[in-house]
Amino acid sequence: MSNVKRLDINYKTDELFKDFRNFGNENLYFVDELRGEMIDASSESPFYGIYVGDRLGARMALYRKGEVEEQHFPDFDDYNILWKLEVLKNFQDRGYGTELINFAKEQGRPIKVIARNQSKDFFIKHGFEDLNKKNKDDHDILIWTP
Secondary structure (H helix, E strand, O other), X not given: OOOEEEOOOOHHHHHHOHHHHHHOOHHHOOHHHHHHHHHXXXXXXXXXXXXXXXXXXXXXXXXXXXXXXXXXXXXXXXXXXXXXXXXXXXXXXXXXXXXXXHHHHOOOOOEEEEEOOOOHHHHHHOOOEEEEEEOOOOXXXXXXXX
């Protein structure tokens, strides 16, 4: 049974993400994404996480494809984008990142991921293929196909 939970979109979510801002990488903060999702209250939350006790220890965003991604992922009509997967330092090496990836794979659609902060090898270890392409921010683009 998966420990992955969909995270609500509200101001409490911002509090949950506070630990990630304090200890994580600035590129992974989710500030703009969260603010944008709170404005569009009709949307379902793209944020997922794993709680360790009452603390959010790992999180990611999992979006259905968007128009901007077409240039890097042209072979598929329907796919997910796994965005900003992060596990807090105190919870690393416990399988939480793997659990989030497996949850994303269980959705049954191909997945595109942007490897940030030296995460490329982690994604390759989990079956993602390196496209040998970079996005505009010079991060590696990888894919996984069911």
